[in-house]
Amino acid sequence: MTISSPVLRNSMRLILPLMLLYALYAMLKGHNEPGGGFIGGMIMATAICTYRMSHGFAAQLRLMPVHPRVLIFLGLGLALGTSTVPLLLGEPFLRSAVGVFHLPFSGHAFHYASAMAFDLGVMLVVVGVGVGMITQLSEELE
Amino acid sequence: MTIILSICVAVVFAVSLYLMTGRELKSIAMGVFLLGHAANLSIIAMSRTPVRHEPQLLKGAPILTEGFDPANPMSSIVDPLPQALILTAIVIGFAVMAFLLSLLVLTSRKTGTLSIEELGVVATQDD
Amino acid sequence: MTASTTIWLLLCVLAPTLLGLATLFLPQKAITLRTLLALAGPVLSIVILAQHLAGHGVAAAADPMATPVISWIPLLNMNLSFLVDGLGAFFGLLVAGIGVLIVLYARGYFGPDEASLYRFYPTLGFFTTAMMGIVLSDYLLVTVLFWELTSISSFLLIGWDRYDKHAVKLAMQAFFTTGLGGMFLMGGVLMFGFATDIGLGGGGLWRWSEVLALGPGRISPSDPFIIASFALMLFGAATKSAQWPFHYWLPGAMAAPTPVSAYLHSATMVKAGVFLVARMFPVFAVLDLWSNILVPLGAFTMVLGAVVALNQHDLKRIFAYTTVSQLGLLMCVYGLGGMAAGGHPNIEWGITQIANHAFYKAPLFIIAGALGHYISRDITQLNGAFRKQPWMVLTMLLGGYALAAGPGTVSFPAKEFFLHAIHESAESIGPWWMLLMAMAAVTAMCNVAIFVRLLTTLMGWPGGMKPGASHGHDDHAAHGHGEHEHEHGPWAQMIWIPALALVSLQYVGGLAPGLWSQWFAPLETNIHHFAEGVPSALHAFTHPGVPLYVSLIAIICGVSIGLSPLMRGAIVDVHDRIYPAMYWLAVTGGGRAFRLVQTGRFRNYMVFVLLAFLAAYVASMVLDPTMLDWPQVESPFEFFPGVLLGAIICTTAILMPIVQSRVVRVIILGSCGFSVVGMYLLYQAPDLALTQLMFEIISVILFVLVLRMLPDKGETDRASGRWWRFSLGTLTGVAIGWLTLVSAQSGAEPRLGEFFAQHSYSGTELTDGRGGGGNNIVNVTLVDFRGFDTLGEITVLSIAALGVFSLFPRRKPLPTELEFDDQMARGVAL
Numbered sequence A: 001m002t003i004s005s006p007v008l009r010n011s012m013r014l015i016l017p018l019m020l021l022y023a024l025y026a027m028l029k030g031h032n033e034p035g036g037g038f039i040g041g042m043i044m045a046t047a048i049c050t051y052r053m054s055h056g057f058a059a060q061l062r063l064m065p066v067h068p069r070v071l072i073f074l075g076l077g078l079a080l081g082t083s084t085v086p087l088l089l090g091e092p093f094l095r096s097a098v099g100v101f102h103l104p105f106s107g108h109a110f111h112y113a114s115a116m117a118f119d120l121g122v123m124l125v126v127v128g129v130g131v132g133m134i135t136q137l138s139e140e141l142e
Numbered sequence B: 001m002t003i004i005l006s007i008c009v010a011v012v013f014a015v016s017l018y019l020m021t022g023r024e025l026k027s028i029a030m031g032v033f034l035l036g037h038a039a040n041l042s043i044i045a046m047s048r049t050p051v052r053h054e055p056q057l058l059k060g061a062p063i064l065t066e067g068f069d070p071a072n073p074m075s076s077i078v079d080p081l082p083q084a085l086i087l088t089a090i091v092i093g094f095a096v097m098a099f100l101l102s103l104l105v106l107t108s109r110k111t112g113t114l115s116i117e118e119l120g121v122v123a124t125q126d127d
Numbered sequence C: 001m002t003a004s005t006t007i008w009l010l011l012c013v014l015a016p017t018l019l020g021l022a023t024l025f026l027p028q029k030a031i032t033l034r035t036l037l038a039l040a041g042p043v044l045s046i047v048i049l050a051q052h053l054a055g056h057g058v059a060a061a062a063d064p065m066a067t068p069v070i071s072w073i074p075l076l077n078m079n080l081s082f083l084v085d086g087l088g089a090f091f092g093l094l095v096a097g098i099g100v101l102i103v104l105y106a107r108g109y110f111g112p113d114e115a116s117l118y119r120f121y122p123t124l125g126f127f128t129t130a131m132m133g134i135v136l137s138d139y140l141l142v143t144v145l146f147w148e149l150t151s152i153s154s155f156l157l158i159g160w161d162r163y164d165k166h167a168v169k170l171a172m173q174a175f176f177t178t179g180l181g182g183m184f185l186m187g188g189v190l191m192f193g194f195a196t197d198i199g200l201g202g203g204g205l206w207r208w209s210e211v212l213a214l215g216p217g218r219i220s221p222s223d224p225f226i227i228a229s230f231a232l233m234l235f236g237a238a239t240k241s242a243q244w245p246f247h248y249w250l251p252g253a254m255a256a257p258t259p260v261s262a263y264l265h266s267a268t269m270v271k272a273g274v275f276l277v278a279r280m281f282p283v284f285a286v287l288d289l290w291s292n293i294l295v296p297l298g299a300f301t302m303v304l305g306a307v308v309a310l311n312q313h314d315l316k317r318i319f320a321y322t323t324v325s326q327l328g329l330l331m332c333v334y335g336l337g338g339m340a341a342g343g344h345p346n347i348e349w350g351i352t353q354i355a356n357h358a359f360y361k362a363p364l365f366i367i368a369g370a371l372g373h374y375i376s377r378d379i380t381q382l383n384g385a386f387r388k389q390p391w392m393v394l395t396m397l398l399g400g401y402a403l404a405a406g407p408g409t410v411s412f413p414a415k416e417f418f419l420h421a422i423h424e425s426a427e428s429i430g431p432w433w434m435l436l437m438a439m440a441a442v443t444a445m446c447n448v449a450i451f452v453r454l455l456t457t458l459m460g461w462p463g464g465m466k467p468g469a470s471h472g473h474d475d476h477a478a479h480g481h482g483e484h485e486h487e488h489g490p491w492a493q494m495i496w497i498p499a500l501a502l503v504s505l506q507y508v509g510g511l512a513p514g515l516w517s518q519w520f521a522p523l524e525t526n527i528h529h530f531a532e533g534v535p536s537a538l539h540a541f542t543h544p545g546v547p548l549y550v551s552l553i554a555i556i557c558g559v560s561i562g563l564s565p566l567m568r569g570a571i572v573d574v575h576d577r578i579y580p581a582m583y584w585l586a587v588t589g590g591g592r593a594f595r596l597v598q599t600g601r602f603r604n605y606m607v608f609v610l611l612a613f614l615a616a617y618v619a620s621m622v623l624d625p626t627m628l629d630w631p632q633v634e635s636p637f638e639f640f641p642g643v644l645l646g647a648i649i650c651t652t653a654i655l656m657p658i659v660q661s662r663v664v665r666v667i668i669l670g671s672c673g674f675s676v677v678g679m680y681l682l683y684q685a686p687d688l689a690l691t692q693l694m695f696e697i698i699s700v701i702l703f704v705l706v707l708r709m710l711p712d713k714g715e716t717d718r719a720s721g722r723w724w725r726f727s728l729g730t731l732t733g734v735a736i737g738w739l740t741l742v743s744a745q746s747g748a749e750p751r752l753g754e755f756f757a758q759h760s761y762s763g764t765e766l767t768d769g770r771g772g773g774g775n776n777i778v779n780v781t782l783v784d785f786r787g788f789d790t791l792g793e794i795t796v797l798s799i800a801a802l803g804v805f806s807l808f809p810r811r812k813p814l815p816t817e818l819e820f821d822d823q824m825a826r827g828v829a830l
Helices: A006-028 A035-053 A057-063 A066-086 A114-139 B002-020 B025-045 B078-111 B116-126 C002-024 C031-056 C088-110 C112-136 C141-158 C164-194 C208-219 C224-240 C249-255 C258-267 C269-284 C288-310 C313-339 C352-372 C392-402 C411-424 C431-459 C477-478 C488-493 C495-512 C514-521 C537-542 C546-563 C574-597 C602-623 C640-658 C662-682 C685-709 C722-743 C754-761 C778-786 C787-807 C817-827
Strands: A099-101 A109-113 C069-074 C078-080
Touching: A006 A035, A006 A114, A006 C288, A006 C352, A035 A057, A035 B078, A035 C778, A057 A114, A057 C288, A066 C258, A066 C313, A066 C787, A109 C537, A114 B078, A114 C685, B002 B025, B002 C224, B002 C602, B002 C640, B002 C662, B002 C722, B025 B078, B025 C662, B025 C685, B078 C031, B078 C754, B078 C787, B116 C754, C002 C031, C002 C069, C002 C088, C002 C112, C002 C787, C031 C088, C031 C112, C069 C787, C078 C141, C078 C392, C078 C546, C088 C112, C088 C258, C088 C269, C088 C488, C088 C495, C112 C258, C112 C269, C141 C164, C141 C208, C141 C249, C141 C258, C164 C224, C164 C249, C164 C574, C208 C269, C224 C288, C249 C258, C249 C313, C249 C574, C258 C313, C258 C352, C269 C313, C269 C352, C288 C431, C313 C352, C313 C411, C313 C431, C313 C537, C313 C602, C352 C392, C352 C411, C352 C488, C352 C495, C352 C514, C352 C602, C392 C431, C392 C495, C411 C495, C411 C537, C411 C546, C431 C546, C488 C495, C495 C514, C537 C546, C546 C662, C640 C662, C662 C685, C778 C787
Parallel strands: none
Antiparallel strands: A099 A109, C069 C078
């Protein structure tokens, strides 16, 4: 389904990069500020779906050239992988590691938590599910 | 605030149940949708937000800042637990909703009707 | 004793299964090798057990550390340890010994039928192991475990003929009945373990050796838990040992091939209940319940079984009912043991009683199967069978003579012990002993009559049974291989030689009682009055008393009934209807009840759920009236944005059922959701607000998509039912709204959220200094504290998405379908 509204088309062109950028930002900063995998995923899925509404399926394919189920697969695999790695190190399932990582040139301290990889998995799944469902249903409609 | 939210919960719940006891699958789907809102609102009402006199937007959000006092954590921020519970409920709600609506589409295609009574007739004919 | 003792005994228990499974690796044709390998299992068990007895002797009951313990599941009080006291050693040798004979007999019975033997030996080994486990395990729960294993393996053996629906049904009947008893037994054992836990270290009594050693000190006869646990265990024993009214499964189990009947239903599995009673006897006999249940139950079963046995034609059913009768007698023997007579328990040579029955009943079954194989199993068809199969008939008559407890068999003194015990019980139960004595006399009479009938019929003498109108039973139908050729050569004789070997022990005991006493005295724990050994038949006649007179009366009456034309029909036992009736009740009745509740109408379910909720709500209000107190709330109008958002939410919600146009409905749904976003912001939840915002956008897209695909018929909402829907919805809504208000005001401290807030970034001593390393508590909660939950959630999300993907078929046809269409088109064109 495509909505042929010039207002939506043109505004979407402006909004889309912002939304995608903000989705990534929300995901990456989610541990310390409002955001996280679920939110980032929802924002990204909404952005892609709205873009599809305004520009059509072909445009969506250019933006995201894989079937959404690949994202679901990758996301679930990443989340499961991050949760099982501690098992190999003799720690309980899902235990996260926290630490500080000094960037090599600037010397900035970079706080990281291994839970971020888990969050990335969550985000991929949410994007895959959201986009996948809407895609499937609009394909049905067309 | 709490009382306003309680009234909202009561109204939304009543409406969603009214829709869900209806005869049409579309109404039932919308009832389920509203039910999710009502449940989430009910949970957030229990987080005992410090909106007392002049709530400043997001002043008490559950994010650790300079003024956080670990000995008395609930003095400066609201309870984070209900929020974490609702966050996942919203996302799950979306997936469930999409699945339910897909079933609806399929049902209407296979049987040509969305009325519960007529569907009952179709089911007995299939037997 | 070292741990190796336990390992050897474990091997002794497991050997039949291990070697039985090993036979599966032999080629199917190698039946002689197969038989020998299967034989090695129980033989190995006997050798190990004998070696153990030679090295360590019979374990004394007072020794709580019978064998060393190998830890298995210590948390559940299940470990490996074995108690080889007199009772355990006797039963172990009995099970393995008869197991050897049955392996040989099965070879003769199945003949050259390779497929049957291939399947039979592993199952038989499995059963033997289960049985050895029951009788040798020291841990009560391990005994229960093996008890269940016998139920399972006996199910496999009774339902041997998998294509015979009737046999499978009877196997289910046996399995359900004994399995039900197993449940009760387990409940009893658990309750006993907890009831005997006195709390001062050591815990409860979970080992038989502890029960025997410490039980008398810890068990008070008036403790309701002890009484209840005893009743439960007794229920288990009664079902397994076919006591009234559960005896129906035993005659039903005769659908099994005869090797199974001879093994399970005469000597071993049905004796498991008696074994359990004998195990409990030294400790539990102090309970009033012991004699009050076991004596009447056993005596009634005894008479019932004997009378029904007399009115049967099928040899296997006759012997099945005499088994029921004998099991009742054994229960009665131990029940009488709970009474005191002359300062000691009123029981003599209990193990001899058990051995006596096994040594004649198994041979009778074996020969019944053999005769069924060659002639018929119907006694009316067997007139003059002696001329055709002299050895088999002779063996059967030797067993039958022991059934009748004739002088010269060990059965005779065994019955004297029983009658003696009844006579002595006058001390405890007064004149009731005469009723018991009469019941025993009737039982003995029936047994004598059965023997007389067997004798006259099989020998072809006058007075025997003549062929009637009823059709015969034979063993070809029973194991489903039809009229196959019989085995020839030495293996063919195996169909009766094991029986002769076993029944000869009866005569050893009867004719050389000194030898018997020498064997059994070390195993027995209950020898009081007859301390000098099992008396010979002569002893009874030289010391006449009430028991002897009763015996003589029973023999005279029995002979005359056996010769008379009375009671020669075949009756149907009314108890056979119990299980089918229960089955009908569960399946048909349950189905009806199910259809009554499960109407298949969504609306009915909704109403059920809501009414149940309201009822629970009202009940809790009644129980705790403080729920109705008006909570202290601030004025609702203090904060204007909140009032505004609440008003929007309520208005849009109320509009939903009123508006008919679907586009307007979607818009209303959306505006309701956006107001909820605002509400989240007011409640200081930025994460929620963001998520909800995106959710609303994507839901609107979703609804628009779906509603365009649905037919737009508008609302076909009829006016009827509106009012009750409205009132039910309003009532529930108000109830939940009130619940929200009350629980939001309740001040439970500390709140769980505090923990999350404190540990979100850095840890405390509660978490060994580990924190989540993040400032956003909500996100840390999701990915760290409740990470498992989140993992489950994204799995659910994925499954929902896969569901949507798979609900709709692929729109583009597959290439093969195209080709198919193409060909069809061409075919039509041609």
